[in-house]
Every structure is written in structure tokens, then in C-alpha cells.
Amino acid sequence: GAGVSQSPSNKVTEKGKDVELRCDPISGHTALYWYRQSLGQGLEFLIYFQGNSAPDKSGLPSDRFSAERTGGSVSTLTIQRTQQEDSAVYLCASSWGLGTETQYFGPGTRLLVL
Amino acid sequence: SQQGEEDPQALSIQEGENATMNCSYKTSINNLQWYRQNSGRGLVHLILIRSNEREKHSGRLRVTLDTSKKSSSLLITASRAADTASYFCATDGGGSNYKLTFGKGTLLTVNP
Numbered sequence: 001g002a003g004v005s006q007s008p009s010n011k012v013t014e015k016g017k018d019v020e021l022r023c024d025p026i027s028g029h030t031a032l033y034w035y036r037q038s039l040g041q042g043l044e045f046l047i048y049f050q051g052n053s054a055p056d057k058s059g060l061p062s063d064r065f066s067a068e069r070t071g072g073s074v075s076t077l078t079i080q081r082t083q084q085e086d087s088a089v090y091l092c093a094s095s096w097g098l099g100t101e102t103q104y105f106g107p108g109t110r111l112l113v114l
Numbered sequence: 115s116q117q118g119e120e121d122p123q124a125l126s127i128q129e130g131e132n133a134t135m136n137c138s139y140k141t142s143i144n145n146l147q148w149y150r151q152n153s154g155r156g157l158v159h160l161i162l163i164r165s166n167e168r169e170k171h172s173g174r175l176r177v178t179l180d181t182s183k184k185s186s187s188l189l190i191t192a193s194r195a196a197d198t199a200s201y202f203c204a205t206d207g208g209g210s211n212y213k214l215t216f217g218k219g220t221l222l223t224v225n226p
Contacts, residue, residue, distance in 0.1 A: 031212070033213065033214070035214070035216075042217075042218050042219070043204075044216075045213040045214060048212060048213055056212075056213060089155065098210075098212045102162050103147070103159070104159060105149070105156065105159070106156075107155055107156045108156065110155075
């Protein structure tokens with residue numbers, strides 16, 4: 001079946017603008033995760049959802065970052081007032097549930113803040 | 115700090131040779147996963163090994179896990195040029211901590 005999809009593939013924005021990144025998980029997967037990958041920091045966890053709730057927001061780097069998930073499916077990661085240090089590849093993953101489950105990753109959104 | 119740390123950071127071998135990459139981690143885990151990434155995008159899941167397992171095979175891949183040493187190894191046998199990629203290990207935090215923590219990865223280059 002279809003894998004995790006993310007949109008847009010690439011996003012170029014100006015410093016100070018808001019951006020929204022979208023993730024469509026694999027159908028039936030109840031858990032959804034956001035990570036980002038940058039040259040300086042490697043791969044780092046941002047937030048995960050079980051259903052529509054986010055029990056662990058500890059990875060969000062600042063209050064400019066927020067995420068929501070509706071209907072137990074699509075998730076949106078919003079970055080307000082973007083900064084140059086937000087430039088990175090934002091990766092979404094999903095799994096059947098939490099626990100010892102494989103996380104399947106989408107292709108990512110490459111964000112460049114000018 | 116990085117939970118999983120891979121070594122070596124880079125590995126260059128000839129086609130047909132075996133490649134071994136190692137990963138160490140710091141806390142208890144539920145499972146450890148290995149991923150491959152080409153060209154900085156698209157993490158591809160390779161194999162998951164649970165904390166009560168010691169060895170797992172999948173095709174040309176063999177993964178071992180030593181929870182007493184908090185370490186894992188990934189062996190790719192009979193390597194091919196198409197295996198050229200970055201390889202990452204990822205661990206959860208054990209218990210109900212399900213977020214994955216990744217190491218910095220090993221860049222494997224397989225020369226034809």
C-alpha cells in the first residue's frame with residue numbers, strides 16, 4: 001500500500017514568515033512522529049502523536065513550533081516566525097502503535113529559510 | 115546527547131566485501147532499529163531487533179544486540195555499489211518512551 005507522504009517536498013520561505021508542513025501517515029497507523037534532520041544536529045525527535053493526542057512535546061525546540069493531528073490521520077507541523085536556524089529536512093514517520101513497532105518514514109520536507 | 119553512536123563514521127570498501135557498522139547506546143531500550151538513507155532524504159527501515167533478541171537476519175543483513183554492553187552491530191554481506199548510503203541506528207528510551215533517538219550515522223561507500 002501507500003507509504004507515508006509529506007508535502008511540500010521543498011519549501012523556501014523568508015525569515016519571519018509562517019510555514020505549514022503536512023504529513024499523511026500510512027492508513028491504519030495510530031502513531032505519528034515528527035523529526036528533523038539538519039547538518040549540525042543530525043536527526044532529532046520533535047513530537048509524537050498517539051491518535052490525536054501528543055503525550056510528549058519535549059522535543060519541540062521553541063514555542064514557535066506546534067503540531068496537531070486531526071481525525072487520527074493527517075498531521076500538520078507549523079513553524080511561526082521562521083528563523084534561519086529552522087532550515088532542515090523535516091521527516092514524518094508512522095507506526096501501527098506505540099511500543100515495539102517499526103516506524104516508517106516519509107520522504108521529508110526540505111525547508112530553507114532565507 | 116546522542117543515544118545511539120555509530121562507528122565508524124565512514125567506511126569505504128570494495129564490492130563483494132562485507133561491511134560491519136557498530137552502534138552504542140546509553141539507556142535501556144525496548145528495541146533498536148537500523149535505517150538507511152540515500153542522498154539525505156527518505157529513511158528506509160532495514161531491521162528491528164527487540165531487547166530480548168540477540169541476533170536477527172534479513173537477506174544480506176545480520177544484526178546483533180548485546181544489551182549488557184548496550185551495543186549493536188549491522189553486518190552487510192557481499193556488498194554492492196547500491197548499498198552506498200548512510201546507515202543509522204535508532205533506539206527508543208525504554209518503557210513508555212517511544213521517541214527514537216538516532217546516532218550520527220555511518221557513511222558507507224561501496225566501490226565497484
